[in-house]
Amino acid sequence: xxxxxxxxxxxxxxxxxxxxxxxxxxxxxxxxxxxxxxxxxxxxxxxxxxxxxxxxxxxxxxxxxxxxxxxxxxxxxxxxxxxxxxxxxxxxxxxxxxxxxxxxxxxxxxxxxxxxxxxxxxxxxxxxxxxxxxxxxxxxxxxxxxxxxxxxxxxxxxxxxxxxxxxxxxxxxxxxxxxxxxxxxxxxxxxxxxxxxxxxxxxxxxxxxxxxxxxxxxxxxxxxxxxxxxxxxxxxxxxxxxxxxxxxxxxxxxxxxxxxxxxxx
Numbered sequence: 001x002x003x004x005x006x007x008x009x010x011x012x013x014x015x016x017x018x019x020x021x022x023x024x025x026x027x028x029x030x031x032x033x034x035x036x037x038x039x040x041x042x043x044x045x046x047x048x049x050x051x052x053x054x055x056x057x058x059x060x061x062x063x064x065x066x067x068x069x070x071x072x073x074x075x076x077x078x079x080x081x082x083x084x085x086x087x088x089x090x091x092x093x094x095x096x097x098x099x100x101x102x103x104x105x106x107x108x109x110x111x112x113x114x115x116x117x118x119x120x121x122x123x124x125x126x127x128x129x130x131x132x133x134x135x136x137x138x139x140x141x142x143x144x145x146x147x148x149x150x151x152x153x154x155x156x157x158x159x160x161x162x163x164x165x166x167x168x169x170x171x172x173x174x175x176x177x178x179x180x181x182x183x184x185x186x187x188x189x190x191x192x193x194x195x196x197x198x199x200x201x202x203x204x205x206x207x208x209x210x211x212x213x214x215x216x217x218x219x220x221x222x223x224x225x226x227x228x229x230x231x232x233x234x235x236x237x238x239x240x241x242x243x244x245x246x247x248x249x250x251x252x253x254x255x256x257x258x259x260x261x262x263x264x265x
Contacts, residue, residue, distance in 0.1 A: 001026050002163065005050060016021060021058050025066040025163060027050065044079045051086055059089030064167075066097040070160050083107045088145035094148075096167045097155070098139075106138070109145035115171040116140070116152040117196075119160055135194055159189065168195045 001018065018023065028047075067081065081100045084107045087093060092112055099119035107116070116139040119146040135152040136143065143149060151171055159165055169182060169191040179192035185265075188199035235250055 021061050023064040025068050028069045029071045055089035062090045064095040068101045080104045106141050112148050114150050116150050117155050117166050119155045119157045122193045123158045154195045198207055
C-alpha cells in the first residue's frame with residue numbers, strides 16, 4: 001500500500017482495517033507541502049507524527065517499509081528522519097528503505113531487519129563522498145545489534161519516481177560480480193550488491209530523443225556554450241578540430257524525476 005503525504009489532513013475519514021498489510025510506502029510530495037504552506041520548521045514533527053500514527057497501528061504487521069521522496073527537493077535533506085523511531089514500531093520488519101544519511105538517522109538496533117536501502121542524491125554518490133564506500137556505515141551504528149542484517153545499498157535518488165525499484169531490483173537477487181542491467185528504454189539501470197543507479201550517467205544522448213525538451217535555463221546555457229565555442233573557433237588553428245558539443249544527461253535529481261514522472265522513459 002502507498003500513502004501519499006501531500007497536503008492537509010483529510011477529516012472524518014472512515015477507519016481502515018488492513019489485517020493483511022505487509023508492505024507500506026510513504027510517498028513524500030514536497031511540492032504539495034510547499035503549495036499548501038506546510039513546509040516549515042514544523043514539517044519534521046508533522047512527518048514523524050504521520051509516520052508514527054500509522055505505524056502504531058500497522059507497524060507490527062509490516063515486512064517492508066519505504067520512505068519514498070518521489071518529488072525531491074533539497075529541502076527534504078534538512079529534515080532529520082529518526083529511522084530508529086520508525087523501526088521500533090516495526091518489530092518484524094525485513095526490508096527498510098529510507099532517504100537520509102545524517103548521523104542522527106543511523107539506526108541503532110533491530111532483531112529481524114535483513115536489508116536497508118537508502119536513497120541518496122547524485123552528489124552523495126560521488127567517489128570522494130565520505131559515505132560512498134560503505135553503505136552499511138551510512139545506515140547503522142553497529143552491526144552487532146542487527147543479527148539478521150545481510151546488506152545495505154544506495155539507491156540513486158534520481159530514480160525515486162520508480163517507486164517499486166527496491167522491489168524489482170531486490171536486494172535478495174543473486175548477482176554476478178559486475179551486477180546486472182535493467183533496461184527501460186532509453187535508460188539502463190545498473191544493479192549491484194551495493195547500489196542501484198544508472199549504468200552510465202554520461203551515456204544518455206538527448207539528441208536522439210525527440211521528447212527531450214530543454215528548460216529555459218538550459219536553453220540559455222546552451223546559447224552561452226554555443227557563443228563560447230564560436231569565439232574559441234575564431235582563434236583556433238586551422239589544424240585544430242573542436243568536437244561538436246554533446247548534450248549530456250542532466251544529473252540533477254529534479255530533471256530525471258520530472259521526465260520519469262511524466263512517463264518519458
